[in-house]
Amino acid sequence: xxxxxxxxxxxxxxxxxxxxxxxxxxxxxxxxxxxxxxxxxxxxxxxxxxxxxxxxxxxxxxxxxxxxxxxxxxxxxx
Numbered sequence: 001x002x003x004x005x006x007x008x009x010x011x012x013x014x015x016x017x018x019x020x021x022x023x024x025x026x027x028x029x030x031x032x033x034x035x036x037x038x039x040x041x042x043x044x045x046x047x048x049x050x051x052x053x054x055x056x057x058x059x060x061x062x063x064x065x066x067x068x069x070x071x072x073x074x075x076x077x078x
Contacts, residue, residue: 001041001042001045006038006041006042009041010034010037010038010041013033013037013049013075014030014033014034016071016072016075016076017029017030017033017053017069017070017071017072018070018071020070025060025064025067026069026070028060029056029057029060029067029069029071032056032059032060033052033053033056036052036055036056036059037049037052037056040052049075049076050076050077050078053071053076053078054078057069
């Protein structure tokens, strides 16, 4: 997948994970999703957004087990 395509895809997907206040756990989720998703798309362009989201949520919950992620459940099919 070309860099421009990857950037566009990840940016569009991030629209389904709302932003929150600077430094919030929700924004940490967005950051981790961005990193994980880019890595997974680089390895396998057919990888599912849902899988990247689940990994990002699990990573956040290691430090903040009570975190309730806000995201478009219909888009991610979770």
